[in-house]
Amino acid sequence: MLHTSLYHVHKELGAKMISFGDWEMPRDYSTGTASEVKSCRTGSGLFDVSHMGEFRVCGSEALDLVQQLTTNDASRLTPGKAQYSLLLNEEGGVKDDVIVYCDSVDDFLIVVNAGCKDKDWDWFNLHAKAFRVRLTDESSATSLVAIQGPDAVSIVESMADASVKSLKRFHFSTTMVAGVPCTVSRTGYTGEDGFELFCCWEDALTIWYRLIEKGAVPCGLAARDVLRQEAAYPLYGHELNEHESPLGLGLGWAIKSSKVDFIGRDDLVKRSQDGLRERLVGLIPTIPNAIPREGHLDFADGRDEPIGRVTSGTLSPTIGSGIALARIGAGFAEPGLELSIAIRGRVVTAIVRDLPFYRGLDEASKK
């Protein structure tokens, strides 16, 4: 198993460690998932996400390669700005979702999912041959710690040499935090304001302990999964996969079909012309303690054939009920519509609702 530089810290903190792909990561700490979710929603949650991959793309044609491999328009980036984007395969399925950071006009950092890192690395190398670029896998030298929640900004501000509180969403800067050189990025995966801090592999310990001293509460992968579902952020392997189009998932803001050609564009254009077949919606069961899970099927009134399926589901401590993200036939994606979900042999009524379930961040700042 692979371990982040904070592995021993997690164990010291009493974390329940689980396998996550090739990595052994904290599922939750001693107070449990629900309490961690609450800490992040009301104070600040601290996450070790060092398992994520970081690729650097440098060179005179770096932008061209990034443009070819991603759906968002990287030409709009200026140094210090980042954007959410998707890697598509030739058929228009999703290889991964990533964040592209622009360090300079010819220097980009791509943050990829841990579980997709190896195939993404091959994909980048395959396509890099046609461009004047140099690729570097910086994953094993880079730690990534996220601090998220209403108190996150003031905590990091109090530890940073240069002010970071006025950084806009999806902007980043470099400064010392807790005496450690960091890239401080106003990004996250929880629906809360906050930062993601990139630093050298071994420096994460210093930052981690200082953030805890300032009141940040360690949160495991289970809390991270609940938080992202409440905020309706997609997760590769659940909402996103190689076999399905990203259209209809509410990610149109990250798909710029009118930019220069990119891999997967043809399928996007064709599907847009044909009209959306599926949409991602939220479902809330009408009875308490019914927790929809991935793979459970959705049925409409009087229909025996499923009209969709749950892609992620959990108990939401913030909402106080089960919640689910589901891909359903576009004709059924009407808020208020009642559907049935088959939950392990039990049929439960659920109500379709708009996403996200939880809106902590101002959506206008998402750009």
Place this chain on the structure above:
Amino acid sequence: MPETSEQLYFTNSHEWLKVSGEFAFVGITQHAQEELGDVAFVQLPEPGRVLQSGETFGEIESIKAVSELYAPVKGEVIEANEKLLTAPELVNNDPLGEGWLIKIRVLSLDGLDQLLSGSEYDSLVKEL
């Protein structure tokens, strides 16, 4: 029943059985609650139902996972722990005490000898 006559057994599927005279309590182990994480919901049988040894008698659901519950011996359900309806976290906080699941009248001790003692169960968990 006097405390001294209580006997504690464990199953391979991580339930415990505390026998006291003709009655017994059933719950899940410390290891099982750690594996589950935050318990969100416990589904338990109605009193009066007769459970065969090894029969599924309910479900325990955490934020991350669902697990079935198995009867360690044959018995009639006398009581389900109603506190768990509103406070499922008792299973995490005190799995061998306040977080018990059902009380049964033991109808047969068949299979009791196949259950594990505390030390046998501990070594099972260590191997996992």
